[in-house]
Amino acid sequence: MQLANTPYFERPLFFFDQGRFRKALTEGVKPPLTIFKDAFAAADTQMAERFREGEDVRTLVHERALFIDCLLHYAWYQYDWPNGISLLAVGGYGRGELHPHSDIDLLILTDGSAAPGTIDNIERLVAFLWDLGLDIGHSVRTIDHCLELAAEDITVATNLMECRTVVGDDSLRERLTEGLAPDKLWPAEQFFSAKYAEQCDRHNKQQAAEYILEPNIKNSPGGLRDIQTIGWVAKRYFQVRTLKQLQGQGFFTEDEFAILQSGEDFLWRVRYGLHLLAGRAEERLLFDYQRELAKQFGYVDSGTQLAVEQFMHNYYRIVMALRELNDVLLQFLNEAILQRGQHQVVKPINERFQLRDNTIEVTQTRVFTETPSALLEIFVLMAEKPEIRDVRASTIRLIREHRHLIDERFRADPCNAELFMQLLRSPRGLSTQLSRMTRYGILGRYLPEFGRVTGQMQHDLFHIYTVDAHTLQVVRNMRAFRSPEAWQKFPIAAEILSRMRKPELLYIAGLYHDIAKGRGGDHSKLGVADADAFCRRHQLPGRDRRLVCWLVEKHLLMSHVSQKQDISDPEVVHDFAREVGDREHLDYLYALTVADINATNPDLWNSWRASLMRQLYQATQRALRRGLENPIDREEIIEETRSQARNMLRAMGLPIGAVENIWAQMGEDYFVRESADNITWHTAAIHQLHSSRGRGDQKDTLVLTRNSGPGEHDGATEVFVYTPDRANVFAAVVTGLDMLNLNIHDARLYSSASGYTLDTFYVLDESGQPLLDEPRRLEQIRNTLQRELALVEDYSKVIQRRTPRRLKMFELESRAQLSTDPGNHYSTLEITSADRPGLLARIARIFLAHDLRLHNAKISTLGERVEDIFHITDARGQPLLDEAANRKLEEVICRELDAHQINHQ
Numbered sequence: 001m002q003l004a005n006t007p008y009f010e011r012p013l014f015f016f017d018q019g020r021f022r023k024a025l026t027e028g029v030k031p032p033l034t035i036f037k038d039a040f041a042a043a044d045t046q047m048a049e050r051f052r053e054g055e056d057v058r059t060l061v062h063e064r065a066l067f068i069d070c071l072l073h074y075a076w077y078q079y080d081w082p083n084g085i086s087l088l089a090v091g092g093y094g095r096g097e098l099h100p101h102s103d104i105d106l107l108i109l110t111d112g113s114a115a116p117g118t119i120d121n122i123e124r125l126v127a128f129l130w131d132l133g134l135d136i137g138h139s140v141r142t143i144d145h146c147l148e149l150a151a152e153d154i155t156v157a158t159n160l161m162e163c164r165t166v167v168g169d170d171s172l173r174e175r176l177t178e179g180l181a182p183d184k185l186w187p188a189e190q191f192f193s194a195k196y197a198e199q200c201d202r203h204n205k206q207q208a209a210e211y212i213l214e215p216n217i218k219n220s221p222g223g224l225r226d227i228q229t230i231g232w233v234a235k236r237y238f239q240v241r242t243l244k245q246l247q248g249q250g251f252f253t254e255d256e257f258a259i260l261q262s263g264e265d266f267l268w269r270v271r272y273g274l275h276l277l278a279g280r281a282e283e284r285l286l287f288d289y290q291r292e293l294a295k296q297f298g299y300v301d302s303g304t305q306l307a308v309e310q311f312m313h314n315y316y317r318i319v320m321a322l323r324e325l326n327d328v329l330l331q332f333l334n335e336a337i338l339q340r341g342q343h344q345v346v347k348p349i350n351e352r353f354q355l356r357d358n359t360i361e362v363t364q365t366r367v368f369t370e371t372p373s374a375l376l377e378i379f380v381l382m383a384e385k386p387e388i389r390d391v392r393a394s395t396i397r398l399i400r401e402h403r404h405l406i407d408e409r410f411r412a413d414p415c416n417a418e419l420f421m422q423l424l425r426s427p428r429g430l431s432t433q434l435s436r437m438t439r440y441g442i443l444g445r446y447l448p449e450f451g452r453v454t455g456q457m458q459h460d461l462f463h464i465y466t467v468d469a470h471t472l473q474v475v476r477n478m479r480a481f482r483s484p485e486a487w488q489k490f491p492i493a494a495e496i497l498s499r500m501r502k503p504e505l506l507y508i509a510g511l512y513h514d515i516a517k518g519r520g521g522d523h524s525k526l527g528v529a530d531a532d533a534f535c536r537r538h539q540l541p542g543r544d545r546r547l548v549c550w551l552v553e554k555h556l557l558m559s560h561v562s563q564k565q566d567i568s569d570p571e572v573v574h575d576f577a578r579e580v581g582d583r584e585h586l587d588y589l590y591a592l593t594v595a596d597i598n599a600t601n602p603d604l605w606n607s608w609r610a611s612l613m614r615q616l617y618q619a620t621q622r623a624l625r626r627g628l629e630n631p632i633d634r635e636e637i638i639e640e641t642r643s644q645a646r647n648m649l650r651a652m653g654l655p656i657g658a659v660e661n662i663w664a665q666m667g668e669d670y671f672v673r674e675s676a677d678n679i680t681w682h683t684a685a686i687h688q689l690h691s692s693r694g695r696g697d698q699k700d701t702l703v704l705t706r707n708s709g710p711g712e713h714d715g716a717t718e719v720f721v722y723t724p725d726r727a728n729v730f731a732a733v734v735t736g737l738d739m740l741n742l743n744i745h746d747a748r749l750y751s752s753a754s755g756y757t758l759d760t761f762y763v764l765d766e767s768g769q770p771l772l773d774e775p776r777r778l779e780q781i782r783n784t785l786q787r788e789l790a791l792v793e794d795y796s797k798v799i800q801r802r803t804p805r806r807l808k809m810f811e812l813e814s815r816a817q818l819s820t821d822p823g824n825h826y827s828t829l830e831i832t833s834a835d836r837p838g839l840l841a842r843i844a845r846i847f848l849a850h851d852l853r854l855h856n857a858k859i860s861t862l863g864e865r866v867e868d869i870f871h872i873t874d875a876r877g878q879p880l881l882d883e884a885a886n887r888k889l890e891e892v893i894c895r896e897l898d899a900h901q902i903n904h905q
Contacts, residue, residue: 086168607715
């Protein structure tokens with residue numbers, strides 16, 4: 001052992017007494033592993049405390065790497081090594097950067113000569129480091145093997161480029177570095193192309209959005225990897241060790257370098273704190289940690305924003321600036337590297353802009369000063385000319401330097417208004433250009449109301465994007481309805497867009513539908529004023545202006561009606577048709593609603609919601625064609641439905657007398673709300689059941705399952721239950737379905753005069769899909785429900801499953817609202833609560849405890865929040881009219897549901 005003669009003094013570490021450490025090792029009182037562990041734990045604790053006290057994160061990140069260097073140095077010299085071997089740091093550790101739980105990437109580099117015992121020592125060293133608790137990633141390679149792998153894999157090459165010797169023969173690193181030089185491996189052109197492709201792939205995996213509500217601080221656009229990519233390519237091209245060496249050489253301006261440094265400081269601080277909170281190498285800024293980090297960083301709740309919202313707004317502002325800078329600098333490198341020495345074709349576009357190969361640039365540097373309107377014109381040109389693929393770096397810089405020119409006078413200029421409308425009417429590239437305008441800070445200045453929601457967090461269980469990112473996604477979805485693929489996934493929206501009078505009105509409504517989020521009050525109503533001002537400023541005709549404002553105000557209407565009301569009820573459809581008024585309003589509202597749902601959270605749009613929206617759209621079309629003054633007659637619906645079902649049952653060979661006897665027990669609602677196909681299915685099964693068993697048998701329970709066919713509710717699996725009407729039937733069924741991990745999206749409940757209940761549940765699996773072609777699963781549903789219903793007389797089971805992670809981070813208090821509309825035979829109870837296993841069973845038990853009778857349920861799950869509607873009466877079948885008792889019942893419901901939520905957490 002050479003330890004006593006090899007102190008590690010590359011740089012003083014005031015918190016680590018090397019002399020004392022070496023003395024402990026040489027004295028041999030404690031095992032070496034214990035001494036190393038004690039030193040590591042003490043340093044870890046000390047650095048964590050310094051971070052919480054606000055010490056500069058750069059100091060901590062670099063000192064942590066230096067401390068690990070020191071430990072590795074001493075660990076290395078516990079063993080005897082021959083010449084021709086060294087221990088190298090690679091990757092981020094090679095740059096001298098380590099966060100609390102970052103991987104410590106090591107390369108044991110050899111010259112190819114294997115001295116006796118070397119392999120054993122390597123294995124012992126690695127085992128020692130693992131036992132010490134270091135998160136190491138290691139490889140043992142020769143120089144030739146390293147170069148061979150680097151030639152095949154750009155990631156390996158990048159990691160090796162940043163290598164440095166921790167201990168051992170540094171000449172090996174020098175030889176490796178020589179072999180990695182651009183003239184021998186990965187020339188600058190190939191290196192740039194590979195790293196740019198790597199970045200694009202990484203962005204796509206992160207949904208190409210820096211504004212996801214739980215961003216990956218390392219890999220999301222504008223994250224640490226974007227900064228590193230700039231550094232890797234620039235250092236490779238300019239052959240420097242650090243970006244700071246490029247100051248004053250024209251690669252970036254002083255302001256840009258300051259943005260780069262301050263942005264990295266902020267993200268490092270967030271990452272350091274994230275690692276400490278998670279206790280592992282966590283790179284996702286999950287809801288679990290956002291609140292705590294906001295608190296640690298000194299943010300406090302204000303009257304208008306939570307501390308966490310302020311923290312995340314700052315985060316989004318910084319990553320947007322980094323994303324913008326990444327665009328500029330990579331475009332600069334693209335021009336410097338890939339286009340170097342190439343003959344470039346320059347074509348004039350107009351007196352302000354020209355095309356240099358496939359990138360647009362200004363004709364001279366004073367273009368934006370002399371013609372501020374060019375700040376909008378450039379995006380119009382890119383939308384209109386498909387040959388323009390990008391913007392020259394110098395022009396992006398000029399845009400950023402002159403965007404302050406977009407002021408009140410600029411916005412009031414009719415020429416600029418016309419340019420923006422020209423962009424909205426462009427046949428292609430609209431969403432791309434709006435996103436680019438957002439990144440370059442143009443859209444938020446031209447539309448200040450949009451600027452106010454840029455980076456605004458929606459801290460809930462429903463949205464996954466910030467307001468501005470969601471808004472741009474809505475417009476992107478609208479444009480996608482014009483694509484050939486949309487005819488398969490969104491056939492009605494595609495058909496609507498193909499004949500829409502003025503699609504730009506839809507896009508304006510999309511831009512403004514959430515513009516008033518975060519102001520307090522009803523954002524749908526508050527946004528109307530902004531939308532109206534936009535339309536007037538852009539000189540839209542009165543008819544168009546009224547349509548846009550109506551869409552902004554009513555953008556939640558169709559979603560609300562389809563998901564919360566009984567759209568099988570002709571009165572519901574007629575009322576909605578009266579609200580819509582005509583086919584044009586219906587078309588625009590449908591397209592806006594579908595685009596909005598799909599931009600809120602991709603998981604929300606499934607076959608069930610698509611089915612509900614289609615049913616409401618088609619039923620409203622029929623109502624409008626019939627005329628609002630001619631609502632459909634209830635008796636006419638009943639007779640038509642019975643006639644169709646009777647014909648189908650007759651064709652099946654059922655005796656019509658028996659059919660009429662079964663139907664005589666049903667109320668009118670059953671024939672109004674159910675399709676002839678469903679009635680046929682139910683009636684045939686009930687007839688068969690009673691033919692094979694005596695009526696009144698306690699085992700006289702029927703459970704049917706099928707996947708809905710084309711038409712009504714074809715996006716779900718139907719579960720039909722026919723059983724003697726007892727108090728706990730609903731609780732038993734919903735608990736059984738919950739046991740099977742099935743989500744109920746609708747429930748129709750009927751009681752017959754013969755003492756039976758007929759309940760239909762529409763369910764989806766955990767991925768939001770019906771159980772297609774799964775006979776075993778359908779049989780499992782039938783068996784499970786039969787078993788639960790057999791226990792219904794003494795039913796008390798509520799299923800316990802784990803509460804979702806995200807739900808635990810939101811203090812979503814339950815809300816219950818009980819109302820009775822004049823003329824209704826039931827009361828309506830609306831419950832909003834956090835979704836969790838067993839929730840419906842819990843609600844059913846509350847109904848039972850308070851002698852309430854459930855007649856219908858509309859189940860709506862929005863992200864991880866439920867908004868359920870129940871039509872209930874008292875035990876005598878009467879609506880609940882005692883206001884004081886109703887308020888007390890609301891309080892009891894909320895208290896019991898919230899207590900249930902706490903128990904699950």
